Amino acid sequence: MSAIVAIVAIMAIHISRRTFLEVAAAGTIGVANARIPNRDARTANRDDPAPQPSAAGWYDQPMRWVQLTLVENDPGTFDPDFWLDYFRRLHADAATLSAGGIVAYYPTEVPLHHRSAWLGNTDPFGTLLAGCRKMNMRVVARTDPHAVRDEVRAAHPDWIAVNADGTPRRHWANPELWVSCALGPYNFEFMDQVHREIETKYRVDGIFSNRWAPQGGDCYCVHCQENFKAATGFSLPRTTDRRDPARHAYVAWRKARLTELWKKWDATVRSVNPDASFIPNGPPDMKTAGELAAIQFTDNQARRGVTPPWNNGRRAKELRSVMGRRPIGGIFSVGLEEPYRWKDSVQSEPEIRLWVAEGTANGMRPWVTKFSGVLYDKRWLPMVERIYDWHYAHERYLRNEAPLARVGLLYSEQTQAEHSGVAQGDRFEDHMLGMYHALVESRIPFELVHEAYLTPDRLDRFKLLVLADAAALSDAQCASIRDYVTRGGSVAATFASSLYDELGRQRKDFGLADVFGVSFNGRIDGPMQNSYLSLDADAATGERHPVLEGLDETPRIINGVFRVDVKPTKDFPSPVTLIPTYPDLPMEDVYPRVPHTTSRELYLRDLGRSRVAYIPWDIDRTFWDVMAVDHLRLLRNTLTWTANEPPVAAVEGPGIIDVTVWRQKDSMTVHLVNLTNPMMMKGPLREVISVGPQRVRITLPESVAVRKVQLLTAGTVPRTDLSNRTLILTVPSVEVHEVIAIDF
Numbered sequence: 130m131s132a133i134v135a136i137v138a139i140m141a142i143h144i145s146r147r148t149f150l151e152v153a154a155a156g157t158i159g160v161a162n163a164r165i166p167n168r169d170a171r172t173a174n175r176d177d178p179a180p181q182p183s184a185a186g187w188y189d190q191p192m193r194w195v196q197l198t199l200v201e202n203d204p205g206t207f208d209p210d211f212w213l214d215y216f217r218r219l220h221a222d223a224a225t226l227s228a229g230g231i232v233a234y235y236p237t238e239v240p241l242h243h244r245s246a247w248l249g250n251t252d253p254f255g256t257l258l259a260g261c262r263k264m265n266m267r268v269v270a271r272t273d274p275h276a277v278r279d280e281v282r283a284a285h286p287d288w289i290a291v292n293a294d295g296t297p298r299r300h301w302a303n304p305e306l307w308v309s310c311a312l313g314p315y316n317f318e319f320m321d322q323v324h325r326e327i328e329t330k331y332r333v334d335g336i337f338s339n340r341w342a343p344q345g346g347d348c349y350c351v352h353c354q355e356n357f358k359a360a361t362g363f364s365l366p367r368t369t370d371r372r373d374p375a376r377h378a379y380v381a382w383r384k385a386r387l388t389e390l391w392k393k394w395d396a397t398v399r400s401v402n403p404d405a406s407f408i409p410n411g412p413p414d415m416k417t418a419g420e421l422a423a424i425q426f427t428d429n430q431a432r433r434g435v436t437p438p439w440n441n442g443r444r445a446k447e448l449r450s451v452m453g454r455r456p457i458g459g460i461f462s463v464g465l466e467e468p469y470r471w472k473d474s475v476q477s478e479p480e481i482r483l484w485v486a487e488g489t490a491n492g493m494r495p496w497v498t499k500f501s502g503v504l505y506d507k508r509w510l511p512m513v514e515r516i517y518d519w520h521y522a523h524e525r526y527l528r529n530e531a532p533l534a535r536v537g538l539l540y541s542e543q544t545q546a547e548h549s550g551v552a553q554g555d556r557f558e559d560h561m562l563g564m565y566h567a568l569v570e571s572r573i574p575f576e577l578v579h580e581a582y583l584t585p586d587r588l589d590r591f592k593l594l595v596l597a598d599a600a601a602l603s604d605a606q607c608a609s610i611r612d613y614v615t616r617g618g619s620v621a622a623t624f625a626s627s628l629y630d631e632l633g634r635q636r637k638d639f640g641l642a643d644v645f646g647v648s649f650n651g652r653i654d655g656p657m658q659n660s661y662l663s664l665d666a667d668a669a670t671g672e673r674h675p676v677l678e679g680l681d682e683t684p685r686i687i688n689g690v691f692r693v694d695v696k697p698t699k700d701f702p703s704p705v706t707l708i709p710t711y712p713d714l715p716m717e718d719v720y721p722r723v724p725h726t727t728s729r730e731l732y733l734r735d736l737g738r739s740r741v742a743y744i745p746w747d748i749d750r751t752f753w754d755v756m757a758v759d760h761l762r763l764l765r766n767t768l769t770w771t772a773n774e775p776p777v778a779a780v781e782g783p784g785i786i787d788v789t790v791w792r793q794k795d796s797m798t799v800h801l802v803n804l805t806n807p808m809m810m811k812g813p814l815r816e817v818i819s820v821g822p823q824r825v826r827i828t829l830p831e832s833v834a835v836r837k838v839q840l841l842t843a844g845t846v847p848r849t850d851l852s853n854r855t856l857i858l859t860v861p862s863v864e865v866h867e868v869i870a871i872d873f
C-alpha cells in the first residue's frame with residue numbers, strides 16, 4: 130500500500146476550508162467521504178493556518194466530552210439516570226464509556242472476555258449508550274487491554290508479558306491480575322475480536338483504548354522474541370543504553386508494531402462502521418498521530434509534584450504541532466493525580482478551573498473523566514458544571530480555526546530521545562521548560578512547531594522560530610530552518626542547537642553554523658561556578674544594545690552553568706561578554722582573576738527582515754534551574770529584538786498571565802489565563818487571586834472591520850481605541866480566565 134492510500138484507509142481526511150478536494154483518490158480505495166488534502170501554495174499566508182487535514186465526519190462536532198469509567202461492581206449499584214442527567218446538565222456532546230477489555234460491561238460472547246461479576250442480565254454500557262444517543266451525543270466505547278485474569282493466563286500463557294528474568298508479569302497494583310503482552314496475539318487477535326463485537330453490537334462512533342502500549346517495562350515473551358528477531362535480526366535488548374544497536378532497533382520496532390496495531394484495530398472498527406475509528410490513548414509518537422489520527426486526546430489529568438499550571442497548555446501545543454486544526458480533547462480528572470493514586474479523591478475548584486482554562490486557552494476541548502459510577506465525594510459535580518456552562522455559553526468563540534501566534538518554539542522529540550545532554554546535569558527537557566516558562570512570563574503568544582513538519586506552510590506563519598537547545602537536528606531539518614531564514618524568518622537559538630545529528634551523534638560544527646555565524650570551538654564548559662556576564666556598551670557609540678534594556682544599573686549579571694565555546698565567523702556587536710569563573714571560597718579569594726574578556730556570550734545578526742540570535746550558554750536551562758530575573762529580562766529582550774515586529778497581542782499589568790490568540794470563523798479571541806498564585810509551581814491552588822488592570826494592545830488581521838468587542842467572562846463591553854490595525858483596551862481584572870472576543 131502506498132503511503133497516501135495507507136493514510137486514507139486509516140482516516141477520512143478532510144481539509145481546511147481553502148484547500149481543494151480530490152475525491153477521485155477516495156474512490157480508488159472505496160472509502161466513502163475520504164478526501165485528500167491538496168496543498169495549495171496560495172493558502173500559505175499569515176492569516177490562514179497551514180493547510181493541514183482536519184477531521185471529516187463527526188470528530189470536529191463535539192465541543193465538550195465526558196468519560197465515565199465503570200468499576201467492576203458498578204453494574205446493579207450505580208444509577209445510569211443520574212449520570213445521563215449530569216451529562217445533559219454539562220451540555221456534553223460526546224461520551225466515552227467503559228465497554229470491555231479487563232472487564233466487559235455488556236453481555237459479551239467473546240470467550241475469555243470477562244463479564245463483570247455483577248453484570249447479571251444487565252447491559253450498563255448499552256443503557257448508557259442509549260441514553261446518550263437520545264441526547265444526540267456521540268459515544269466512544271472505552272476498552273482497557275492491559276491486564277487479564279488468571280483464567281486467561283491458564284488458557285493462553287503466551288498472551289502474558291514476560292519479565293527479563295523469564296517470569297510472567299503480575300500486575301503491579303492488583304496481584305490477582307496479569308499484565309498482557311501489548312505487542313502479541315492478545316491485542317492483535319483477542320482484543321481485535323472484542324473491538325469487532327462492540328462495534329457490531331452497538332455501532333459506536335469510535336473505540337478508545339487506554340493503556341494499549343506495553344506496561345511495566347519491556348516484554349520478553351516468546352512472540353516478542355520471535356517477532357523482533359524476524360524484523361530486525363537482533364535478540365531483545367537487555368540494556369536500556371540508547372547506544373546499544375539492539376535497543377535502538379527495539380525502540381523503532383515497538384513504534385512500528387504499535388502503529389500496525391492501531392491500523393489493524395482501526396480497520397476492524399471501520400469494516401463494521403465506516404464512520405467510526407479507533408482512537409488510541411497516546412500515539413506511538415507525535416509524528417504518527419499527525420499522520421493517522423482524526424482526533425486525539427491528551428491524558429494529562431492534573432498537576433503532580435512541582436508542575437506549573439501551564440503544563441496543560443503545553444500538552445495541547447505539543448499535540449496541535451502535529452494535529453493542526455484537527456480536534457483535540459484535554460482529559461482532566463477531578464481528583465489528585467499524585468503517585469499515591471487516590472482515584473476517588475476530589476481536588477480544589479480553583480485548581481481544576483485553572484488546569485482546564487490552560488487547556489481551553491491552548492485549543493483543547495474539555496473532557497472530564499471520572500472513575501466509578503458510585504460517588505463518595507460529590508463536591509466536584511457543581512464545579513465541573515460551572516466550567517462546562519461557561520464553555521457552552523461561549524463555544525462559538527472556542528472553535529479555534531487558527532492560532533495567530535507569531536513565535537514558534539521547536540518541539541524536538543528526537544532530541545528528547547537521542548540526546549542525553551552534554552554532561553551530567555544537562556537535560557534537554559530543562560532547556561525546553563525554561564524557554565517555555567520564559568515565554569509565558571514574557572506574555573509572548575507562541576506555538577510549538579514539530580520537527581517532522583518544518584515545511585514552508587507550517588513555518589512561514591511564524592516570524593520567529595526559537596530553538597531551545599534543539600541539539601539533535603538532521604541535515605534536512607537544518608536546511609529547512611536555513612531556508613526559512615532566507616525567506617525572512619528570524620531564529621533565536623541556544624546552547625547545543627544543531628550540534629548533533631538526528632541520531633544524537635556530535636557534528637564537527639553546528640548544522641546551522643552559517644546561520645548562527647559561529648563555529649564550534651571543540652569544547653563545552655561546565656558546570657561552571659561563580660561565572661558572570663559583562664554587559665558592554667558599543668565601543669564606537671557608547672550606547673547599550675536594546676537587548677540590555679532594564680539592566681541599565683549594572684555592569685554585569687550572573688552567567689549560566691554550561692557554555693559552548695565558539696568562534697565567530699562574521700562580524701558581531703558585543704553587548705554581552707564572558708567573565709570567567711573565579712573562586713567562590715574562601716571569601717578572601719572571591720575576586721575576578723580576569724575582569725573582562727572579548728568572548729561574546731550573545732551573537733546577534735541583523736539580516737534586514739530576518740534576525741538571528743545565538744546564545745552559546747544554557748540561559749534557558751539555568752532559568753528553569755534558578756529562575757533569575759536578569760536571565761528572564763535578557764531572554765525576553767533578545768526574543769523581542771529577534772522577532773523584529775510588534776507582537777500580535779501585548780498585555781501589560783501585574784501578575785503572570787499566559788496569553789494565547791486565535792482566529793475564529795468571524796472573530797478573533799485573546800485568552801488571558803491568570804497563573805498568579807502562591808501555589809503556581811505546586812498545586813493545588815487554595816484560592817483564586819484576581820489580577821488587573823491589564824492594558825492590552827492587539828494587532829488585528831488585515832482587512833477586517835471590528836463589529837463588537839466583549840469580555841466573555843466578565844460579560845462586559847470594554848471601551849476600546851482603534852487606530853489602523855491596533856486595538857487598545859483595558860481588562861479591569863482577570864480572575865482565572867478572561868477572553869477578549871472581537872467580532873468581525
Ligand SMILES: [Zn+2]
Nearest residue numbers: 310348350353
Ligand atoms: Zn510480548
